[in-house]
Structure formats: structure tokens, C-alpha cells
Amino acid sequence: MKLHLRVWRQKGREAEGQFETYEAKGLNPNMSFLEMMDVVNDELTKEGKEPVAFEHDCREGICGSCAMVINGEPHGPNKGATTCQVYLRSFQDGETLTVEPWRARAFPVLKDLVTDRSAFDKVIQAGGFVSVNTGQAPDANAMPIGKEDAEKAFDAAHCIGCGACVAACRNGSAMLFVAAKVSHLGMLPQGQPERGERVRKMVAAMDAAGFGNCSNQYACEAVCPKEISADWIGRMNRDYAVSAVKKL
Amino acid sequence: MKLDPRIPGGPLADKWTKFKTNVPLVTPANKRKYEVIVVGTGLAGASAAASLAELGYRVKSFCFQDSPRRAHSIAAQGGINAAKNYQNDGDSVKRLFHDTIKGGDFRSREANVYRLAEVSVNIIDQCVAQGVPFAREYGGMLANRSFGGAQVSRTFYARGATGQQLLLGAYQALSRQIGLGRVRMFPRHEMLDLVLDEGRAQGIITRNLVTGELTAHEADAVLLCTGGYGNAYYLSTYARGSNVTASWRAHRRGALFSNPCFTQIHPTCIPVSGEYQSKLTLMSESLRNDGRCWVPKSAGEKRSAAQIPEGERDYFLERLYPSYGNLAPRDIASRAAKRVCDEGRGVGPSGLGVYLDFSEAIGRLGESTVKERYANLFSMYHEITGESAYESPMRIFPAVHYTMGGLWVDYHLMSNIPGLFVLGEANFSDHGANRLGASALMQGLADGYFVLPYTIGDYLSKQKPGGKKTNRQAEAFWQATETVQARTKKLLGIRGTKPVSDFHRRLGKILWDQCGMSRTKKGLEQGVEEIRGLRQEFWENVNVPGSGEDLNQSLEKAGRVSDFLELGELMCRDALERDESCGCHFREDHQTAEGECERRDEKFSHVSAWEFQGEGKAEVRHAEPLSFEEVQLATRSYK
Ligand SMILES: Cc1cc2nc3c(=O)[nH]c(=O)nc-3n(C[C@H](O)[C@H](O)[C@H](O)COP(=O)(O)OP(=O)(O)OC[C@H]3O[C@@H](n4cnc5c(N)ncnc54)[C@H](O)[C@@H]3O)c2cc1C
Ligand code: SF4
Numbered sequence: 075m076k077l078h079l080r081v082w083r084q085k086g087r088e089a090e091g092q093f094e095t096y097e098a099k100g101l102n103p104n105m106s107f108l109e110m111m112d113v114v115n116d117e118l119t120k121e122g123k124e125p126v127a128f129e130h131d132c133r134e135g136i137c138g139s140c141a142m143v144i145n146g147e148p149h150g151p152n153k154g155a156t157t158c159q160v161y162l163r164s165f166q167d168g169e170t171l172t173v174e175p176w177r178a179r180a181f182p183v184l185k186d187l188v189t190d191r192s193a194f195d196k197v198i199q200a201g202g203f204v205s206v207n208t209g210q211a212p213d214a215n216a217m218p219i220g221k222e223d224a225e226k227a228f229d230a231a232h233c234i235g236c237g238a239c240v241a242a243c244r245n246g247s248a249m250l251f252v253a254a255k256v257s258h259l260g261m262l263p264q265g266q267p268e269r270g271e272r273v274r275k276m277v278a279a280m281d282a283a284g285f286g287n288c289s290n291q292y293a294c295e296a297v298c299p300k301e302i303s304a305d306w307i308g309r310m311n312r313d314y315a316v317s318a319v320k321k322l
Numbered sequence: 323m324k325l326d327p328r329i330p331g332g333p334l335a336d337k338w339t340k341f342k343t344n345v346p347l348v349t350p351a352n353k354r355k356y357e358v359i360v361v362g363t364g365l366a367g368a369s370a371a372a373s374l375a376e377l378g379y380r381v382k383s384f385c386f387q388d389s390p391r392r393a394h395s396i397a398a399q400g401g402i403n404a405a406k407n408y409q410n411d412g413d414s415v416k417r418l419f420h421d422t423i424k425g426g427d428f429r430s431r432e433a434n435v436y437r438l439a440e441v442s443v444n445i446i447d448q449c450v451a452q453g454v455p456f457a458r459e460y461g462g463m464l465a466n467r468s469f470g471g472a473q474v475s476r477t478f479y480a481r482g483a484t485g486q487q488l489l490l491g492a493y494q495a496l497s498r499q500i501g502l503g504r505v506r507m508f509p510r511h512e513m514l515d516l517v518l519d520e521g522r523a524q525g526i527i528t529r530n531l532v533t534g535e536l537t538a539h540e541a542d543a544v545l546l547c548t549g550g551y552g553n554a555y556y557l558s559t560y561a562r563g564s565n566v567t568a569s570w571r572a573h574r575r576g577a578l579f580s581n582p583c584f585t586q587i588h589p590t591c592i593p594v595s596g597e598y599q600s601k602l603t604l605m606s607e608s609l610r611n612d613g614r615c616w617v618p619k620s621a622g623e624k625r626s627a628a629q630i631p632e633g634e635r636d637y638f639l640e641r642l643y644p645s646y647g648n649l650a651p652r653d654i655a656s657r658a659a660k661r662v663c664d665e666g667r668g669v670g671p672s673g674l675g676v677y678l679d680f681s682e683a684i685g686r687l688g689e690s691t692v693k694e695r696y697a698n699l700f701s702m703y704h705e706i707t708g709e710s711a712y713e714s715p716m717r718i719f720p721a722v723h724y725t726m727g728g729l730w731v732d733y734h735l736m737s738n739i740p741g742l743f744v745l746g747e748a749n750f751s752d753h754g755a756n757r758l759g760a761s762a763l764m765q766g767l768a769d770g771y772f773v774l775p776y777t778i779g780d781y782l783s784k785q786k787p788g789g790k791k792t793n794r795q796a797e798a799f800w801q802a803t804e805t806v807q808a809r810t811k812k813l814l815g816i817r818g819t820k821p822v823s824d825f826h827r828r829l830g831k832i833l834w835d836q837c838g839m840s841r842t843k844k845g846l847e848q849g850v851e852e853i854r855g856l857r858q859e860f861w862e863n864v865n866v867p868g869s870g871e872d873l874n875q876s877l878e879k880a881g882r883v884s885d886f887l888e889l890g891e892l893m894c895r896d897a898l899e900r901d902e903s904c905g906c907h908f909r910e911d912h913q914t915a916e917g918e919c920e921r922r923d924e925k926f927s928h929v930s931a932w933e934f935q936g937e938g939k940a941e942v943r944h945a946e947p948l949s950f951e952e953v954q955l956a957t958r959s960y961k
């Protein structure tokens with residue numbers, strides 16, 4: 075099988091980028107999308123050209139490194155999957171695919187398909203944790219947590235920090251990412267003491283990092299590879315409102 | 323060279339308590355004056371960096387990914403062991419200790435393993451306090467599952483993403499310290515050399531992976547928490563970026579490398595499907611709680627799984643190891659799978675696969691329960707293969723998964739270079755010749771949260787903190803920077819005809835064939851020769867495009883593969899010199915009548931520790947004898 079690729083190439087952060095076209099030939103439908111990119115890159119190398127820079131590590135949908143917009147869709151066509159979990163069997167032989175980096179104000183492009191997502195780390199540093207030092211913990215079973223609550227907390231905690239939600243949002247908002255962490259910790263007894271402070275600090279950091287506002291379109295939920303629910307955004311808004319009132 | 327493991331005296335069960343009571347302390351006011359470098363932000367590195375900063379040390383933390391949260395630990399699936407005995411099924415610190423020593427085929431240090439089992443219970447407490455959403459029972463208590471090599475249920479888990487949840491816990495603790503200004507974080511930085519002064523670790527040289535800038539970082543101690551080297555085999559379950567560079571460059575500066583041939587081949591991975599393949603995907607060991615491994619009884623079977631009647635199936639693990647059944651340890655299960663495939667009874671297009679069948683479990687528990695336990699693994703399997711494991715059995719085959727070998731460390735987790743500590747998968751210490759499932763996460767967090775924060779005090783309390791660099795030290799940093807620059811220049815200057823991946827794939831094939839699940843003297847000798855040839859070809863004909871002054875992923879890969887090409891030879895030599903079989907290391911000439919490992923305790927009850935001698939010179943092998951006070955050396959049996 076073969077595919078025509080239009081790939082975004084950009085030399086550096088300040089450089090102007092443009093699309094370049096490549097023919098990917100001799101492909102197998104069982105190849106992953108990134109394995110195809112490996113083949114393209116080896117060909118470019120053999121031709122003495124610079125390969126396409128793209129981010130990847132685990133190649134099994136959990137590290138959150140991979141990040142490509144394929145034909146306008148962050149992480150490509152498969153629901154609940156990351157870019158590295160897209161296989162060529164999802165495309166037609168001979169199809170043309172446009173491959174771009176995340177595009178969002180808070181995620182500047184560093185090179186080709188690689189962007190700077192450190193804004194996410196800043197949001198977590200502002201309050202996305204429980205303040206407990208090593209050695210201070212009581213016995214793990216001292217505090218029972220209902221099975222359903224634990225499962226719900228896991229659903230929110232499963233976010234991989236990939237940033238597809240931001241890339242999908244017209245406003246470049248990080249609400250889904252932030253709401254997932256606020257809800258994970260805010261739902262558990264361990265997270266209660268800092269619940270109000272946490273949401274205030276994280277939202278402030280999110281605004282400072284240049285993420286846009288949420289206008290309730292939920293494009294984020296549709297592309298999220300871990301199917302994080304947009305309901306968490308409502309929950310975070312309530313937490314935020316309560317905490318803001320308490321603060322007054 | 324005499325290797326002193328510095329194991330405290332006294333009865334095994336009291337050693338750690340005694341150590342903690344007597345270890346010299348650094349006063350809170352003085353802690354601020356010490357700076358510690360932590361390379362790596364996986365479970366070992368993130369937990370160590372956070373804990374040290376909480377204690378008041380100044381910390382610099384490094385990782386090559388764009389965020390510390392993406393370290394390879396994130397991908398661990400199945401679970402983490404701890405001797406909590408919450409199930410009241412007879413577990414104890416002593417039992418976990420015993421299982422681990424036996425699982426490792428008696429090639430690990432008793433004192434380290436006992437301490438690991440001891441602190442395992444604190445890990446679970448700490449993680450729960452951080453908000454890690456472990457699986458729970460309806461009554462609100464923590465749930466457990468069973469893993470290989472154990473007859474109790476002591477594995478804690480968070481669906482199929484235990485590593486992710488534990489790492490996010492540690493990452494959040496680390497983030498808190500970054501926010502407080504106590505840790506300075508350097509993501510997208512790769513350590514390319516270790517700097518010594520008068521034989522002590524003084525700092526590291528890093529390359530900024532975005533700008534290419536080389537920087538010298540000084541510190542009072544350096545911690546390597548840089549993970550395992552299984553990617554030497556090219557195809558493995560590791561993340562693509564996992565590498566040996568940090569450990570290897572330290573090795574070139576004098577740190578001893580122990581047991582490099584001890585590599586774990588995990589029985590349950592999705593089989594290779596083609597030449598283009600870039601990685602192998604693990605199907606967690608937890609699946610063997612309910613999945614049954616089988617192959618057809620006769621060779622050359624052409625029928626599909628469903629068409630093969632019960633009586634013509636060989637549930638080979640249950641047949642061979644009735645008391646552990648499908649939960650036999652990894653090395654044993656992998657070899658059994660290889661053997662049935664060698665007999666021509668393998669399944670799937672390549673014949674390199676066995677079935678992992680859930681139909682009995684679905685019948686017994688109902689599809690919804692099986693779904694609740696394993697849904698994400700089943701959907702991963704479906705995504706990759708296009709097949710549903712609810713309808714037909716999975717096809718699995720062994721793949722490289724973990725490395726028990728690593729830099730030599732003593733009881734303090736310090737290498738033979740004073741001031742250089744090694745934590746997590748990067749050290750050799752706790753798993754002997756085979757690691758039991760769910761024990762790597764335990765070890766990484768034990769090292770980082772509970773061991774190193776104590777042991778480092780012993781070293782630092784005897785050092786004067788930082789201060790101004792002497793001319794001699796400045797010279798050492800300058801010289802190391804030069805070395806790194808020269809290597810980068812050399813790689814970029816070759817402009818040969820073959821991409822890095824070509825060499826990596828070929829190295830992987832040699833290692834898999836000669837230093838994989840079964841090894842022979844002849845094969846290993848051939849491996850050494852082939853790797854030498856390949857290494858020479860690499861330095862003559864690799865093509866690394868681009869420059870050293872910006873983001874250049876080809877250059878990053880080339881540097882890592884150049885180190886694998888040196889390590890690969892040492893792996894073969896280590897396997898060659900260890901003229902016995904033990905755990906993962908199966909020498910065909912040393913097997914029992916039943917085809918199991920035959921150890922030679924009188925000659926090889928020791929840890930190998932290799933010393934670098936300089937470019938192109940043969941490394942020298944040292945040994946640390948292992949003495950067993952508590953356990954009886956015995957032939958491992960899981961029958
Ligand atoms: C698919 C899979 C599933 C697994 N499941 C389980 C399980 O269920 N239970 C279990 O106990 N174990 C499991 N393991 C094993 C376990 O995940 C690892 O052994 C463990 O996470 C290693 O942790 P670590 O902190 O030592 O290193 P890693 O998590 O590998 O972290 C290495 C760190 O070092 C950094 N680094 C490396 N080199 C450099 C350099 N030169 N410069 C700068 N930074 C560098 C990286 O950026 C990274 O931050 C699994 C392994 C795999 C592959
Ligand atoms: S919420 Fe979903 S899309 Fe957004 S960062 Fe998390 S996993 Fe990615």
C-alpha cells in the first residue's frame with residue numbers, strides 16, 4: 075500500500091514553516107502510523123535530507139508523547155486512541171494525508187511536529203498534588219474508599235497529558251486537562267484539605283500559561299485518547315465557584 | 323579489585339533498622355548547602371528527587387523527554403508487590419523476601435532483598451496518601467491480584483495502568499518541589515558524561531536536546547536513575563527512547579557494570595508481525611491469573627483455535643508446573659513457550675506464538691467480570707492485531723522486557739565511584755538472574771522514597787559541601803565537555819550510507835539469536851565477533867544528518883546506539899564467562915534432564931562486575947561473592 079503525505083516542516087521556533095510532500099511506498103496495513111513515519115525518515119536520511127522530527131516514546135498510548143494532527147484531527151481518525159495507536163488499516167490505499175503539529179498559543183512549535191507543552195507541567199506545579207511528604211503516610215487501609223469512587227477517580231486520573239484537548243479547541247483551552255486533575259484529587263478524601271486552594275491555583279496557572287477560555291463546545295472530549303469526560307469541567311467550575319466564594 | 327558491599331552486621335531482619343539508627347545525619351541547616359543531581363524521572367528518580375528536596379537538599383533533576391511525567395515507568399501495566407498481607411493469606415516480609423531470592427535463582431544479595439521486602443509496605447501507604455487510585459473492594463479496602471512466582475495475592479494495581487498512576491503520584495510530589503523552588507527541573511536534557519575529581523563523582527555533562535548546548539552541572543552527589551538497557555535488542559517492550567547511555571558513560575569513567583547478560587524475556591507479548599516493526603507490546607502478566615496458555619498437541623496443526631478439540635490441546639504450563647500453573651515465573655514460562663514452538667507446535671503465521679485463552683474464565687466469571695479486570699489490555703490487543711480476545715484466544719510470544727543487570731552498587735546503592743549512586747532498573751541489585759512480576763515498581767519506589775534518602779546521608783555527612791570549584795575540578799569538567807563534543811562531531815562527520823536504525827536492528831538480531839532465551843558457547847563467541855564487526859561498520863558508514871546545534875533526533879539515536887554497540891559485546895562476554903545456567907541465563911550445555919537450569923553454585927554464586935579498560939581493550943571481570951545466611955540454596959522448583 076502507499077500513501078501521499080503532506081507534512082509540516084519547520085526548522086525552529088521562530089522559523090516559518092511549510093508543507094512538504096512525500097510518497098510513502100511499500101507499506102503494510104498492519105504498520106502503525108509512526109512505523110510509517112520511521113520508513114519515511116529512513117528514506118529521507120538515505121537521500122541525505124533531514125528526517126521529520128516528531129515526538130514518541132512508549133508507542134502504546136500511555137506516555138502522552140506522540141502528538142500529530144492527521145487530516146485535521148488530533149491523534150487521527152480512531153476514537154480513544156493516540157497517534158501511536160493509529161494503524162494504516164484505518165486509511166485507504168493511495169489516500170493523501172496531511173500531518174501537522176498541535177497548533178495552540180500555549181504550545182509553540184519547536185521543530186517540525188514537535189511542540190513545547192511545558193505549560194502543562196507548570197499547571198501541575200501550581201497545585202496538582204497532595205502535599206504529603208515521604209514518610210508521613212498512615213496505613214493504606216486506614217481510610218476506606220468506596221470502589222465506585224476509586225474507579226471514578228481513576229477515570230479522571232488516566233489523562234496522559236498529551237494536549238490533544240488543547241489542540242482540538244478553537245480557543246486553545248486546557249480545561250479538560252486541568253479539570254481531570256482537579257477532579258481526580260478533589261474526589262478522594264486525601265485531596266480534601268487542599269481542594270479549594272488547589273483549583274484556584276491551578277486555574278490561575280492555566281490562565282497565566284496562555285491557554286484560552288472554554289466556550290462549551292467539547293471538541294476536547296471528542297479527541298481525548300483516554301475518553302476523559304467533559305463532565306469534569308462542570309465539576310471543576312463548581313469547585314472553583316465554591317472556593318472563590320469561601321475566599322471572599 | 324575487592325568489592326565491599328558494606329552490608330551492616332547483625333541478624334538479617336535487623337540490618338536495616340540498625341543501619342537507620344546509626345547512620346550519620348546531616349543537620350537541616352546543612353542540607354541546604356548540598357546539591358544533588360538526579361538523572362531520570364521514572365519511579366526511582368522522581369521519588370528520590372522529591373524526597374531529597376522535602377528533606378531540604380537542593381536538587382537538580384534531568385530527563386530526556388519533554389516532561390518528567392513521560393518516563394518509561396509510565397507504561398508499567400500490571401501492578402506492584404507489597405507484603406501487606408491484607409488478604410490474610412499468609413504473606414509476610416519474610417515470604418516476599420524468600421520468593422524474590424528464589425525467583426532470582428539465588429543470584430541476588432540477601433540483605434538488599436530483605437530490605438526491599440521490608441519497605442514494600444511503606445510504599446503502598448505513601449502512594450495512597452498521594453491519591454493514587456488503586457483498585458478497591460466494595461467495602462473500600464485495597465484489592466490485590468496474584469503475579470508469577472508467588473502463592474499469595476500481594477499485588478496492588480490500578481486497572482492496567484499501575485505504572486502510570488504510581489509515576490503520576492511521584493511526578494506530582496516532584497512537581498510540588500519544583501513549584502516550591504527546591505528542585506530545578508531540566509527536561510529535554512540528556513546526560514552524556516560523568517565528571518570525576520580525584521575519583522569522586524562531581525557532576526555531569528548534559529546536552530540540551532532543543533538547542534544542542536552542552537552544559538556542565540556540578541553537585542555533591544550524582545544519582546543515576548536512568549532505567550534499563552533492554553533496547554539493546556532493538557525490539558522490546560521498552561519505550562523507544564530507553565537507553566544505556568548514562569550508565570554506559572559512567573561505566574567508561576570507571577563504574578563497574580554487573581551481570582549485563584541477565585535480561586528478562588517476558589512470556590506474554592504480542593508476536594512480531596513484520597520487518598518494519600518498531601516495538602513489541604506487552605500483555606501484562608496479570609492476564610495469566612485467568613488466561614490459560616496452550617498449543618496444539620501435535621506439530622504442524624493447521625486448524626484454527628476454535629476447531630481444535632479440548633483433548634488435542636496441551637496446556638503446557640499447567641502440565642509442566644502443576645503447583646504454579648500459568649503463574650510460573652517469567653524465565654521458566656518463556657523457555658517453555660520457546661520449546662513448544664521449537665517443536666513445531668507454535669501458532670500464528672510465523673509459528674512463533676502460543677495461545678493465551680480466556681474462554682474458561684469467561685465461562686466461569688462472565689464476560690463482564692473479565693472486561694472489568696482486563697478491558698484496556700483486550701482493547702490494546704484488538705487495536706494492534708485487529709482481533710478480539712473475547713472471541714478467540716490471544717496469540718502471544720516472549721519478548722525482551724527488563725534488565726536485571728546494571729551498574730554495581732553496594733548496600734547504600736552507591737557504585738564503586740564515591741558519590742555516584744544508582745537506583746531503580748539501572749542498578750543490578752535486587753532481582754538476581756530473574757525478576758518476579760510487579761517487583762520493579764516496588765524496587766524503584768523503595769530505592770527512591772525509602773532507601774537512598776537515608777544512605778546518602780552517610781556519604782554527604784563526610785563531605786564538605788560544594789563551595790568554589792578548584793582549577794583541577796574546572797579542568798575535569800572542561801575535559802569531559804571536550805570528550806562529548808568530539809564524539810558528537812565524529813558522529814556527524816561520517817555521513818555514510820546507512821541510517822542508525824539499520825545498525826540498531828542488526829545488533830538486536832545478533833543479541834536475540836546469540837544472547838537471548840537460550841545461549842551456547844559457540845553462539846556467544848560468534849556474537850562477540852559479529853558485534854565487533856558491526857561496531858566498526860557503524861563508525862565508518864552511519865549516516866547522521868543535520869547538525870549538533872539544534873533538535874536532532876538522528877544524533878540522539880546515533881549516540882545511544884553507539885553505546886549499545888559496546889554494551890552488546892559485554893553482554894555476550896558476560897554470558898560466555900558465566901558457564902552455568904541460572905534464571906534467565908540458560909546455557910544449553912548446563913541443563914537438567916527435564917530441560918531446566920542447572921546452576922553451578924560452587925563456581926558462580928557471585929555477581930560479575932566488569933571494569934572498563936579503555937577504548938578497544940578487553941574489559942576485566944571482577945566478582946562479588948554471594949553468601950546466604952537465611953535461605954537454603956536449592957534447585958528452583960515450581961512443579
Ligand atoms: C511495558 C512494561 C510494563 C511493565 N509493567 C510492570 C509492572 O506491572 N510491574 C512492575 O513492577 N514492573 C513493570 N515493568 C518494569 C518497570 O516498569 C521498570 O523496570 C521501571 O519502571 C523502571 O523505572 P526506573 O525509574 O528505574 O526507570 P525509567 O522509568 O526507565 O526512567 C528512566 C528515566 O531516566 C531518564 N534518562 C535515561 N537516560 C538518560 C540520560 N542519558 N540523560 C537524561 N535522562 C535520562 C529518562 O528520561 C527517564 O526519566 C514494566 C516494564 C514495561 C516495559
Ligand atoms: S484530557 Fe485527554 S486530550 Fe487532554 S491531555 Fe488529558 S488525555 Fe490528552
Ligand code: FES
Pocket residue numbers: 129130131132133134135136137138139140156157158159
Ligand atoms: S508514544 Fe506514548 S502515547 Fe504515543
